Amino acid sequence: xxxxxxSVGAFSARAFALxxxxxxxxxxxALFLQFGAADxxxxxxxxxxxxxxxTTFWLAWGAMQSVEGLISAKAPPAPLDTPITTRTAxxxxxYNEDPTAVFARVAAMDDALERHGxxxxxxxxxxxxxxxxxxxxxxxxxFVRLWDDRKQDAxxxxxxxxxxxxxxxxxxxxxxxxxxxxxxxxxxxxxDFALILDADSLMDGATIAEMVRRMQAEPRLxxxxxxxxxxxxxxxxxxxxxxxxxxxxPVFAQGQAAMQGATGPFWGHNALVRxxxxxxxxxxxxxxxxxxxxxxxxxxxxxxxxxxxxxGWGVRVDPDLTGSxxxxxxxxxxxxxxxxxxxxxxxxxxxxxxAPGLKAWSRFVFFQGILSYIAPLFWVMFLAxxxxxxxxxxxxxxxxxPFQLFPVFPSDQTSKAVGVAVGVFGLLVFPKVLILIDAxxxxxxxxxxxxxxxxxGMSVELVTSSINAPxxxxxxxxxxxQVLSGRDGGWPAQVRGDGSLTFADSLAASWWIVLWGxxxxxLTQTFGPDLLLWVLPIGIPLVIAPLVVWLSSQRSxxxxxxxxxxxxxxxxxxxxxxxLSDWTQGAAAQxxxxxxxxxxx
Amino acid sequence: MDAQLMTPNSTTHSNEALEGIARQNDVxxxxxxxxxxxxxxxxxxxxxxxxxLGLLGALVPVKGRIARGx
Numbered sequence: 001x002x003x004x005x006x007s008v009g010a011f012s013a014r015a016f017a018l019x020x021x022x023x024x025x026x027x028x029x030a031l032f033l034q035f036g037a038a039d040x041x042x043x044x045x046x047x048x049x050x051x052x053x054x055t056t057f058w059l060a061w062g063a064m065q066s067v068e069g070l071i072s073a074k075a076p077p078a079p080l081d082t083p084i085t086t087r088t089a090x091x092x093x094x095y096n097e098d099p100t101a102v103f104a105r106v107a108a109m110d111d112a113l114e115r116h117g118x119x120x121x122x123x124x125x126x127x128x129x130x131x132x133x134x135x136x137x138x139x140x141x142x143f144v145r146l147w148d149d150r151k152q153d154a155x156x157x158x159x160x161x162x163x164x165x166x167x168x169x170x171x172x173x174x175x176x177x178x179x180x181x182x183x184x185x186x187x188x189x190x191x192d193f194a195l196i197l198d199a200d201s202l203m204d205g206a207t208i209a210e211m212v213r214r215m216q217a218e219p220r221l222x223x224x225x226x227x228x229x230x231x232x233x234x235x236x237x238x239x240x241x242x243x244x245x246x247x248x249x250p251v252f253a254q255g256q257a258a259m260q261g262a263t264g265p266f267w268g269h270n271a272l273v274r275x276x277x278x279x280x281x282x283x284x285x286x287x288x289x290x291x292x293x294x295x296x297x298x299x300x301x302x303x304x305x306x307x308x309x310x311x312g313w314g315v316r317v318d319p320d321l322t323g324s325x326x327x328x329x330x331x332x333x334x335x336x337x338x339x340x341x342x343x344x345x346x347x348x349x350x351x352x353x354x355a356p357g358l359k360a361w362s363r364f365v366f367f368q369g370i371l372s373y374i375a376p377l378f379w380v381m382f383l384a385x386x387x388x389x390x391x392x393x394x395x396x397x398x399x400x401x402p403f404q405l406f407p408v409f410p411s412d413q414t415s416k417a418v419g420v421a422v423g424v425f426g427l428l429v430f431p432k433v434l435i436l437i438d439a440x441x442x443x444x445x446x447x448x449x450x451x452x453x454x455x456x457g458m459s460v461e462l463v464t465s466s467i468n469a470p471x472x473x474x475x476x477x478x479x480x481x482q483v484l485s486g487r488d489g490g491w492p493a494q495v496r497g498d499g500s501l502t503f504a505d506s507l508a509a510s511w512w513i514v515l516w517g518x519x520x521x522x523l524t525q526t527f528g529p530d531l532l533l534w535v536l537p538i539g540i541p542l543v544i545a546p547l548v549v550w551l552s553s554q555r556s557x558x559x560x561x562x563x564x565x566x567x568x569x570x571x572x573x574x575x576x577x578x579x580l581s582d583w584t585q586g587a588a589a590q591x592x593x594x595x596x597x598x599x600x601x
Numbered sequence: 602m603d604a605q606l607m608t609p610n611s612t613t614h615s616n617e618a619l620e621g622i623a624r625q626n627d628v629x630x631x632x633x634x635x636x637x638x639x640x641x642x643x644x645x646x647x648x649x650x651x652x653x654l655g656l657l658g659a660l661v662p663v664k665g666r667i668a669r670g671x
Contacts, residue, residue, distance in 0.1 A: 144628045167634045189637035283641035307644055355646040
């Protein structure tokens with residue numbers, strides 16, 4: 001182990017990725033400086049080179065994660081078959097969610113455990129922070145349904161304790177982290193482990209059991225994170241994300257795992273925690289001062305992982321654990337809304353960078369999260385500084401000396417700028433191509449419909465994400481500026497059940513982006529027409545943003561973006577759909593049934 | 602009694618509906634979280650170790666505290 005607690009392997013992986021990323025960033029900056037200073041060095045050239053360094057470093061760092069993932073890939077270990085001797089609480093925190101779907105997920109996971117004969121080791125606790133009275137009343141009714149469905153009365157009458165619990169907090173103090181903390185403070189002593197889920201999480205029984213066995217085998221492991229696969233996406237945007245998450249994320253996660261060592265991540269759900277470790281290390285303080293930087297810690301999961309590592313507990317992601325699922329946003333507006341929350345949470349971590357006693361890697365993870373949201377600002381600054389530099393570039397002086405006979409032509413360094421642009425594009429595409437080749441060689445492409453279908457998915461995803469990127473950049477830039485100025489989001493109400501948007505919804509959310517797109521193209525044409533071709537790939541998506549947002553929310557079907565879960569629906573998802581279908585038959589009667597609150601009123 | 606069997610009645614509370622509520626309250630009481638308390642001590646995150654993001658701290662063990670208000 002090194003002084004900072006990392007294993008030699010993890011330290012080497014970090015050093016390699018860091019050095020290559022810094023090298024590529026510095027190389028790109030040097031090339032760009034030569035291009036920018038061809039007509040004489042100006043201050044803006046230095047600024048542009050610095051921005052090229054930061055943005056290239058950031059892209060290279062992402063690419064290196066995939067390289068590390070491919071280098072460190074190994075065959076998954078054989079499943080453990082040790083007996084389960086511990087007790088685990090499966091925690092389902094909910095906040096104004098659709099209770100029918102949530103309780104059906106609980107029932108499906110209970111069935112999944114039963115298939116492996118493991119029910120006796122697991123309890124389920126639905127931890128409601130729901131503040132909407134109507135949803136809360138529905139939760140109570142569906143809990144009765146779950147209770148009856150799982151025959152808990154018979155269990156209690158036989159003198160056994162129930163295995164399903166429900167409680168609702170009248171005030172959601174501390175949000176999800178407070179919700180979990182409340183559970184541990186009230187009931188934690190009954191359990192060795194807790195499986196923390198999200199309302200849209202589903203996990204297979206074999207996966208849950210394997211996680212418990214791995215945790216039993218390693219007494220200093222405080223948290224074991226899985227890599228959830230996105231499922232049930234229906235829209236073009238949602239299915240593109242689902243494909244990307246299924247195809248690329250396992251490799252990126254493997255790369256992260258190689259670099260993190262025992263200072264791994266917690267992504268807030270689909271993870272198993274050791275209760276005594278969590279209780280010892282993870283009670284979060286309320287930060288001094290007002291939001292956005294003070295108050296409750298919003299992105300609590302990263303902080304909890306850092307606190308576990310600070311207390312000497314191992315935190316690990318095991319990308320080989322399959323059978324872990326979640327759902328993703330179906331349209332760009334939902335994605336941007338979620339991103340707005342994450343943006344605030346990550347920027348709040350600025351306060352925690354110097355927190356006492358944290359491992360170096362934990363601080364770096366905070367820094368990474370902060371940079372991931374600030375990076376768009378650097379891209380915007382880069383575009384603006386290029387426009388400024390072009391507009392203010394001095395006219396070439398062919399006769400710098402008096403009485404000069406022959407003209408001196410300025411050195412054309414355009415090829416160096418083109419080289420940087422090609423390199424940046426390469427950093428975006430290179431990891432994806434490597435992952436495709438690796439998947440083809442290992443046979444992983446079969447789950448995605450074969451090599452050609454995977455290639456088609458990759459190509460379409462590349463094009464669509466290139467069109468989406470400038471629009472996302474605008475939303476993300478606005479989110480950062482809103483957080484820094486202490487303002488709230490201000491999104492239009494929208495979204496039907498399937499996540500599709502109307503054109504009016506799309507326009508309401510992105511009209512201001514259109515104005516920016518027009519402004520960018522107009523300013524470029526006016527002050528730097530030579531740059532217009534470079535700016536159009538950004539400007540055009542901005543101008544047609546409402547169309548992009550609307551079209552991408554519409555329904556999509558395979559074979560493009562086919563995933564293994566679409567080809568063979570996992571049993572736990574099948575069970576969830578079956579239970580949901582059974583339960584919602586007669587939903588109309590359910591909807592008409594009076595709630596306690598209504599009757600009491 | 603199944604929760605779905607609670608009969609809607611806009612004017613009076615039928616016996617069946619009242620039974621449904623009683624049943625619901627009974628299940629909610631039986632399914633309440635069991636008491637097995639643990640104490641979670643709030644962690645200290647404010648204040649600082651002057652270790653330049655911890656990274657240089659591995660090399661230069663100079664530490665100080667600039668906790669708010671102290």
